[in-house]
Amino acid sequence: xxxxxxxxxxxxxxxxxxxxxxxxxxxxxxxxxxxxxxxxxxxxxxxxxxxxxxxxxxxxxxxxxxxxxxxxxxxxxxxxxxxxxxxxxxxxxxxxxxxxxxxxxxxx
Amino acid sequence: xxxxxxxxxxxxxxxxxxxxxxxxxxxxxxxxxxxxxxxxxxxxxxxxxxxxxxxxxxxxxxxxxxxxxxxxxxxxxxxxxxxxxxxxxxxxxxxxxxxxxxxxxxxxxxxxxxxxxxxx
Numbered sequence: 001x002x003x004x005x006x007x008x009x010x011x012x013x014x015x016x017x018x019x020x021x022x023x024x025x026x027x028x029x030x031x032x033x034x035x036x037x038x039x040x041x042x043x044x045x046x047x048x049x050x051x052x053x054x055x056x057x058x059x060x061x062x063x064x065x066x067x068x069x070x071x072x073x074x075x076x077x078x079x080x081x082x083x084x085x086x087x088x089x090x091x092x093x094x095x096x097x098x099x100x101x102x103x104x105x106x107x108x
Numbered sequence: 109x110x111x112x113x114x115x116x117x118x119x120x121x122x123x124x125x126x127x128x129x130x131x132x133x134x135x136x137x138x139x140x141x142x143x144x145x146x147x148x149x150x151x152x153x154x155x156x157x158x159x160x161x162x163x164x165x166x167x168x169x170x171x172x173x174x175x176x177x178x179x180x181x182x183x184x185x186x187x188x189x190x191x192x193x194x195x196x197x198x199x200x201x202x203x204x205x206x207x208x209x210x211x212x213x214x215x216x217x218x219x220x221x222x223x224x225x226x227x228x
Contacts, residue, residue, distance in 0.1 A: 044218070
């Protein structure tokens with residue numbers, strides 16, 4: 001089955017840029033979606049189809065997908081960005097949805 | 109506004125059964141594919157099951173295949189998850205999730221979840 005690998009944690013200082021990766025075999029051919037989950041809340045879609053932002057999502061958030069790695073980038077990080085971030089794809093061979101293990105973003 | 113409200117969670121003994129429900133509002137439910145996703149305490153997200161808009165195509169994750177049935181009632185704007193032979197490791201918050209139109213399993217709306225605890 002298809003596997004997505006995320007770093008368990010990423011730390012960044014306020015005002016800097018946070019980069020969260022999501023690794024998968026030839027992930028570039030898949031559509032990657034990203035979710036933000038603040039403590040005690042449901043996940044929120046923040047990036048879909050690799051790089052598109054839903055209405056209302058800050059333009060400080062961006063996504064890309066190339067080779068074996070998809071990347072979520074949060075620029076000018078704020079304390080309110082502290083959350084868990086999850087990547088997700090649909091695996092056409094198994095017809096299953098796959099999530100990465102999630103990355104906890106800490107703002108120092 | 110899109111609303112998904114889950115119910116039916118609770119404490120159940122190992123080997124027991126539970127039926128989760130999700131009441132949808134704010135959109136044309138019959139037009140959308142739906143999913144259940146769960147999250148064990150302190151863990152990541154895990155997809156559980158999918159159902160197409162008409163209720164005829166069903167897909168299950170390996171973690172619960174054979175022990176769970178997803179269904180829907182489009183006349184009542186409701187999604188269900190019947191769970192059987194529950195195990196301690198099924199303890200999780202279960203989310204009802206809408207899949208946006210288009211390919212690629214874009215999960216654009218989530219409920220707040222209902223907590224299922226399997227314990228003796």
